Amino acid sequence: MLSCKEVTEICSLEMEQPIALGQRLGLGLHLMMCSGCTNYRRQMRVIRRAMLAYADGVAVSTGGEEPKE
């Protein structure tokens, strides 16, 4: 049984590359029982989307002030 800590590592890895079947099964099993990791995995996707949107210039402007040093 994967621990939550291990699951967070797999959740990052799967953003980069296809993960092995064993990992996928372990992940699925863990997620069925763990809302914390389910939320974590969703958050990874929100962050990916936000990063893409921001780099694409479609983020809502946060105002005209110059960034701080």
Place this chain on the structure above:
Amino acid sequence: MSKADSPSQNDQPPSAVQAISADALIALRADMLKFAQLQLRNRETAEDLVQESIEAALKQSSTFAGRSTLKTWVFAILRNRIIDHVRQAGRTVAVSNLLEEDENWLERQDALFSEKGGWRDSARPQTWPAPEESMQSQQFWRVFEACLDHLPPNTGRVFMMREFLGFDTEEICTQLSITSTNLHVILHRARLKLRGCMEIGWGHPGEATC
């Protein structure tokens, strides 16, 4: 949340195939600068690249077909300039710093996970508001910017090379002379840290039933 600063006020109407005014570009300068500075962590370089991008956009304004917003169009120009800069600058991150700069990493891991590797109650990830709504909110993006800015500089730079600039993992590894295992560790730390920060600033406490 205020809509007063929504980007639409700065954008040309989508149908307009017309000369782009310098004013419209200058209105986007602050957002461009924030983006460039988050990636580069260097004010002067960021200002130079933003300036060059604005000038390039003015010169190429006839190629702006109005299919995207003006902001998206100039961000693409800026992003390409940043990519060129990062490639030319070569190894801008001292490799030894990459894994070491995060000296509190182990302590932070202990704060998040029990000895068996389960979430501690105080750290268990909560349900975030729906992303479609979040991404319309200026507050969401304020938190997002602040949290990116709080990443350790080199970790942040590598994470943004991957996510903002779209470098593939092989190129990042080659450029920084690190193994893919190292890279995955760095990206994982960046994501773990970023989401923790976002949760404090943005996520609302929901029901935790792990």
